Amino acid sequence: MFKKLSQKVQVGVLAICSLATSITVILIIIFLFSEGISFLGMKPTEEGYVLAVNTKNNLNSISPELCKKVFDQEVDNWSQLGEKDMPIELVNSDQIATLYSEEAIGSEMEYLDTCYNDYVSKHVGVFAVMPKNYVTSKFKGRVVEVQENSIASFVRGREWFPTAKPIAQFGILPLLMGTLIVSLGAILIALPLGLACAIYMSEIAKKRRRKIMKPLVELLAGIPSVVYGFFGLIVIVPLIQTLFHLDVGETALAGSIILGIMALPTIITISEDALRNVPNAMREASLAMGATKWQTIYKVVIPYASSGITTATVLGIGRAIGETMAVLMVTGNAANVTLNYLKPVRTIPATIAAELGEAPSGGIHFKALFALGCILFLITMSINLYVNFVSKRRGVK
Amino acid sequence: MIQIKNVNFYYKDFHALTDITMQIPDKAVTAFIGPSGCGKSTLLRLINRMNDLIDGTRLTGNILVEGQDIYDKKVEVEELRKKVGMVFQKPNPFPKSIFENVAYGLRVQGMKNETEIKDRVEDAIKKAALWSEVERILNNNATNLSGGQQQRLCIARCLAVEPHVILMDEPASALDPISTAKIEELVLDLKSKYTIVIVTHNMQQALRISDHTAFFYLGELVEYNTTHDIFHNPAQEKTKNYVTGQFG
Ligand SMILES: Nc1ncnc2c1ncn2[C@@H]1O[C@H](COP(=O)(O)OP(=O)(O)OP(=O)(O)O)[C@@H](O)[C@H]1O
Ligand SMILES: [Mg+2]
Numbered sequence: 001m002f003k004k005l006s007q008k009v010q011v012g013v014l015a016i017c018s019l020a021t022s023i024t025v026i027l028i029i030i031f032l033f034s035e036g037i038s039f040l041g042m043k044p045t046e047e048g049y050v051l052a053v054n055t056k057n058n059l060n061s062i063s064p065e066l067c068k069k070v071f072d073q074e075v076d077n078w079s080q081l082g083e084k085d086m087p088i089e090l091v092n093s094d095q096i097a098t099l100y101s102e103e104a105i106g107s108e109m110e111y112l113d114t115c116y117n118d119y120v121s122k123h124v125g126v127f128a129v130m131p132k133n134y135v136t137s138k139f140k141g142r143v144v145e146v147q148e149n150s151i152a153s154f155v156r157g158r159e160w161f162p163t164a165k166p167i168a169q170f171g172i173l174p175l176l177m178g179t180l181i182v183s184l185g186a187i188l189i190a191l192p193l194g195l196a197c198a199i200y201m202s203e204i205a206k207k208r209r210r211k212i213m214k215p216l217v218e219l220l221a222g223i224p225s226v227v228y229g230f231f232g233l234i235v236i237v238p239l240i241q242t243l244f245h246l247d248v249g250e251t252a253l254a255g256s257i258i259l260g261i262m263a264l265p266t267i268i269t270i271s272e273d274a275l276r277n278v279p280n281a282m283r284e285a286s287l288a289m290g291a292t293k294w295q296t297i298y299k300v301v302i303p304y305a306s307s308g309i310t311t312a313t314v315l316g317i318g319r320a321i322g323e324t325m326a327v328l329m330v331t332g333n334a335a336n337v338t339l340n341y342l343k344p345v346r347t348i349p350a351t352i353a354a355e356l357g358e359a360p361s362g363g364i365h366f367k368a369l370f371a372l373g374c375i376l377f378l379i380t381m382s383i384n385l386y387v388n389f390v391s392k393r394r395g396v397k
Numbered sequence: 398m399i400q401i402k403n404v405n406f407y408y409k410d411f412h413a414l415t416d417i418t419m420q421i422p423d424k425a426v427t428a429f430i431g432p433s434g435c436g437k438s439t440l441l442r443l444i445n446r447m448n449d450l451i452d453g454t455r456l457t458g459n460i461l462v463e464g465q466d467i468y469d470k471k472v473e474v475e476e477l478r479k480k481v482g483m484v485f486q487k488p489n490p491f492p493k494s495i496f497e498n499v500a501y502g503l504r505v506q507g508m509k510n511e512t513e514i515k516d517r518v519e520d521a522i523k524k525a526a527l528w529s530e531v532e533r534i535l536n537n538n539a540t541n542l543s544g545g546q547q548q549r550l551c552i553a554r555c556l557a558v559e560p561h562v563i564l565m566d567e568p569a570s571a572l573d574p575i576s577t578a579k580i581e582e583l584v585l586d587l588k589s590k591y592t593i594v595i596v597t598h599n600m601q602q603a604l605r606i607s608d609h610t611a612f613f614y615l616g617e618l619v620e621y622n623t624t625h626d627i628f629h630n631p632a633q634e635k636t637k638n639y640v641t642g643q644f645g
Contacts, residue, residue, distance in 0.1 A: 281489035288445060289502040289558060290479035300491055
């Protein structure tokens with residue numbers, strides 16, 4: 001009787017634990033996505049400001065990217081926006097203040113709205129940034145809508161200036177590229193090295209040496225990532241700087257090297273397991289045909305272990321993509337759209353870590369970081385699904 | 398001819414073979430029999446130096462294949478193994494296509510000419526009496542074949558490199574009676590061209606296919622004679638007891 005009860009209690013406790021874990025995971029995902037998705041549909045204009053043009057102008061809405069170009073004066077003629085050929089006159093409060101006499105504006109700037117109204121109604125080519133509360137029924141200009149953030153503008157946008165005024169830029173292309181090239185570089189470094197190491201440990205090293213190497217490799221996995229970051233900053237970054245005669249050594253290459261080192265334990269241990277799982281009968285069959293040890297390794301052992309090696313690689317990439325601290329410390333964190341490994345780049349996790357502290361909670365920047373988190377989550381989740389798929393296929397074989 | 402002279406073999410401290418001396422004739426089938434653990438496989442694997450792969454082994458004495466001491470430092474073990482092929486107890490095809498399994502030995506020898514490879518592969522599969530069963534599925538994965546077909550494929554794989562000697566370690570013990578019969582038939586077929594050494598636990602099999610039989614016991618060669626004499630006229634009491642099934 002008592003035994004039965006205690007058994008039931010045990011089962012109950014286990015069930016609650018697993019339920020709690022699952023619910024936590026689901027809650028985190030829901031939280032991430034609800035914050036991230038609400039980023040879409042927000043407008044990247046500075047809080048409390050609007051854009052206005054002359055009523056003769058037909059412009060109704062403008063994309064954040066174009067808008068930034070206008071403010072950077074890369075676009076300085078209305079014809080580039082599909083309007084009549086005339087120069088764009090940018091004005092903001094400061095300029096209005098210099099264009100009108102002190103009398104007209106008033107000592108406390110209390111008539112600034114009238115000046116705006118006057119200026120916008122008289123100049124056909126005007127493009128004005130003005131406080132929202134100046135737009136009243138008396139206003140003789142027209143307000144231009146800034147287009148909302150969309151998945152397309154988010155994923156394709158080439159600029160990431162989350163705090164730019166009056167229009168912030170939320171294009172993640174540079175961050176995505178940064179993440180991808182750093183991870184790709186890491187794998188290009190870690191895969192040959194890790195595979196070589198795994199082959200040595202499983203096929204060549206004597207038992208004694210393997211017994212020393214294996215714990216060392218596992219130790220590598222246990223080093224905190226800031227320590228890798230320090231190592232990168234003190235050793236790798238200066239090395240790259242002098243080696244390639246660069247102004248700054250904080251580059252994508254530095255990130256790739258550090259991430260490559262960090263991915264090594266995953267790649268080595270998993271592919272070594274895969275290699276050691278190759279039945280000895282396969283090696284004997286090959287050797288008995290007169291194949292050399294190397295032929296046996298390349299033509300029989302590695303192909304036999306290939307799905308395990310793929311898993312190792314993909315998990316290594318997964319680790320590299322999500323890694324934050326070390327990358328933040330060595331890549332220079334400039335949001336560049338580049339394929340040049342000798343330029344600074346900025347990755348998604350590093351962006352989140354670096355900017356979350358300064359983004360006002362609940363604001364558009366804050367939400368944009370959550371949206372970045374969603375993207376990162378989708379990437380790592382697809383990697384995990386792929387690994388599952390590969391290992392299942394191996395299970396069938 | 399394979400000459401085994403005063404061979405002693407040790408796994409670390411364990412003395413697995415004691416002072417074995419025998420001559421294995423060419424173009425004939427020689428069977429190794431004896432109770433489990435008596436050292437049959439060990440001796441067989443010495444003939445193509447497969448025991449080199451095991452750590453901590455030691456050999457004294459000499460083994461000569463075609464007059465050449467195979468443990469001489471000058472001998473390249475890969476060359477030896479091309480001459481002395483091996484078929485294992487459990488069929489061990491590579492998880493590659495049937496064709497590539499048989500072509501493997503040719504490719505590792507550096508043969509590049511695809512038509513020549515194709516001819517040699519076809520020839521080897523025919524010699525292994527497997528051609529009619531696989532000629533249309535040469536690109537299928539070899540691991541999908543039945544156990545008996547896999548074993549004949551392994552024999553074909555071994556034949557493709559044109560060895561002079563074929564070592565077989567209980568090649569039919571994992572197979573059903575029909576597949577076993579096929580393998581036996583194949584062995585009889587092959588003996589006109591190859592020197593075959595076969596380890597077997599099956600007395601009837603040894604009697605059916607071998608010309609000479611060696612009986613081992615606890616690492617020693619107890620008796621070695623023609624198969625007929627070993628089974629019908631054994632000189633030693635132990636041999637007689639073993640072949641009549643009184644112990645084993
Ligand atoms: N790799 C090894 N390391 C240590 N001892 C071994 C090794 N291989 C075989 N032995 C030992 O050597 C002896 C002979 O083994 P072997 O495999 O040659 O026997 P066998 O006659 O082939 O037996 P079976 O008929 O069961 O295959 C056995 O006592 C075995 O335990
Ligand atoms: Mg054996």
